[in-house]
């Protein structure tokens with residue numbers, strides 16, 4: 699199956715999860731994430747503002763603020779399919795300018811560069827055990843991760859994990875997968 703079909707099929711599956719099942723999975727994902735030493739030692743954390751079928755990132759943002767961490771969120775540049783991350787502080791206003799996504803207002807936030815970020819929580823729809831992912835198809839994260847050397851994780855339901863997905867030369871695997879059942883370290887599969 700090609701990437702588009704895999705993506706569409708998984709979106710349908712995720713839509714079928716009941717509200718209570720979704721909340722139960724999310725609760726476990728957050729518990730595993732916050733228990734990681736990587737989480738505890740990361741000061742600047744990049745995350746998206748989730749929507750619809752995505753795992754709710756609000757509790758992650760709130761917890762990071764509570765622990766005194768800096769949260770940064772992406773702004774897309776549709777022309778070049780690039781992203782820039784800006785700080786997101788409690789009470790900051792966001793704007794919906796692109797694709798219904800809630801994004802930072804550049805004039806009101808501080809820009810953060812690749813090497814300042816300790817941890818990126820990478821969004822995605824389908825993953826494999828090597829950490830390869832299929833997102834919404836913009837290629838935004840693949841472009842960003844080319845120049846990023848620090849930690850990456852993705853939060854996923856085990857149903858989002860396939861044996862193998864078609865990887866292209868530009869695809870960059872996520873370094874750690876967090877499922878409701880525990881942590882998967884893809885590096886052990888990349889050898």
Ligand SMILES: Nc1nc2c(c(=O)[nH]1)N(C=O)[C@@H](CNc1ccc(C(=O)N[C@@H](CCC(=O)O)C(=O)O)cc1)CN2
Pocket residue numbers: 746747748749752772774781797799821822833834835836837838839
């Ligand atoms: N919540 C959230 N925010 C996020 C992401 C995400 O996955 N989740 N992204 C993760 O990357 C980035 C946005 N990704 C996007 C990916 C595709 C399109 C988009 O325009 N898709 C069009 C096709 C565009 C084209 O053909 O060039 C479409 O689907 O119709 C928009 C944003 C940054 N912010």
Ligand SMILES: Nc1ncnc2c1ncn2[C@@H]1O[C@H](COP(=O)(O)OP(=O)(O)OP(=O)(O)O)[C@@H](O)[C@H]1O
Pocket residue numbers: 701821822831832833834835836837838839840841844868869
């Ligand atoms: N590093 C890169 N340089 C140039 N083009 C790229 C790069 N990475 C991805 N692309 C282009 O972006 C397009 C979308 O890539 P892909 O289908 O892998 O997106 P995705 O990972 O699903 O989306 P996203 O990262 O936004 O969640 C591809 O057609 C590819 O040509």
